[in-house]
Amino acid sequence: MIDFIKGGHKNRRGTRGRAIWAVATVAAAAALVAMTGCNLGPKANLDKGQQLFTQKCGSCHTLTGAGTNGAVGPNLDYAFKQARANGMDDDTIEGVVKAQVENPRPAAPQQTDVYMPPGLVDGDDLNNVAAYVASVAGVPGIKAPVFQPPAFFATNCGGCHTLAQAGTTGTTGPNLDEALKGMSAQQISQSISDPNATITPGYPPNVMPQNFGQTLTPDQLTALVQYLQTSTGGAASGGGGGGGGGGKGK
Numbered sequence: 001m002i003d004f005i006k007g008g009h010k011n012r013r014g015t016r017g018r019a020i021w022a023v024a025t026v027a028a029a030a031a032l033v034a035m036t037g038c039n040l041g042p043k044a045n046l047d048k049g050q051q052l053f054t055q056k057c058g059s060c061h062t063l064t065g066a067g068t069n070g071a072v073g074p075n076l077d078y079a080f081k082q083a084r085a086n087g088m089d090d091d092t093i094e095g096v097v098k099a100q101v102e103n104p105r106p107a108a109p110q111q112t113d114v115y116m117p118p119g120l121v122d123g124d125d126l127n128n129v130a131a132y133v134a135s136v137a138g139v140p141g142i143k144a145p146v147f148q149p150p151a152f153f154a155t156n157c158g159g160c161h162t163l164a165q166a167g168t169t170g171t172t173g174p175n176l177d178e179a180l181k182g183m184s185a186q187q188i189s190q191s192i193s194d195p196n197a198t199i200t201p202g203y204p205p206n207v208m209p210q211n212f213g214q215t216l217t218p219d220q221l222t223a224l225v226q227y228l229q230t231s232t233g234g235a236a237s238g239g240g241g242g243g244g245g246g247g248k249g250k
Helices: 015-036 046-056 076-085 090-102 123-136 149-156 185-193 218-231
Strands: none
Touching: 046 123, 046 149, 076 090, 090 123, 149 218, 185 218
16 A cells, blocks of 8 residues: 555654655645546455455555554555545545555655555556545544454455365365364464464465464454364364464464
8 A cells, every 4th residue: 555665674763754745645646636537447346455455555554444553654544534534535545545556655755765565456456455445544433343253264364275164165275174183372373473484294385475463463363363273173282283384374
């Protein structure tokens, strides 16, 4: 989303400056977007947009509606709050987000090494993310969604993992009904937040997303681990096999 990071470098200084710069950037981008007319394309998939935002943007951006609290890039609620109060509508915000993703800008004028990688999402994915952000960013009174581990797993993990309780049949990562038996809560937690710590035999590293440790709050991670333990018949008190490299824990 707006002002991500370059090359994994996380520069957390100048947060206030970035926030002010973000608001100014939103205003400038909005002026350009206003000249492009209304959005007449197909209706966006907001659920898909939320999923993509959480995976690709949430570790760097705060967005209350998505339940993310990243602090590397600007707080998107803050960036759009005043714009909404001034009458900016969802279509215009959507256009601003698209413009930022397609043409990333520094987090602040003096921080040219802190910006969002270009091409983070494109095509329909970009449309979905932009529409989702526009639907929640800076909306007065919006609350963080209630975290539901079964829904989170089905949306974010089921495409790669088999888990009978969730009704998922993915084969990119290990079958969790087998892989998680006997594992302790600590081991499962590590396999989610640091999936390359222990690589599951037969699966390559770096397949599973590496940022769940940042996008999930500690309480959410604990709830997800409990769900996985319960779904696979619990865990032995002393723990069991290895961790989740290649997607084992998720």
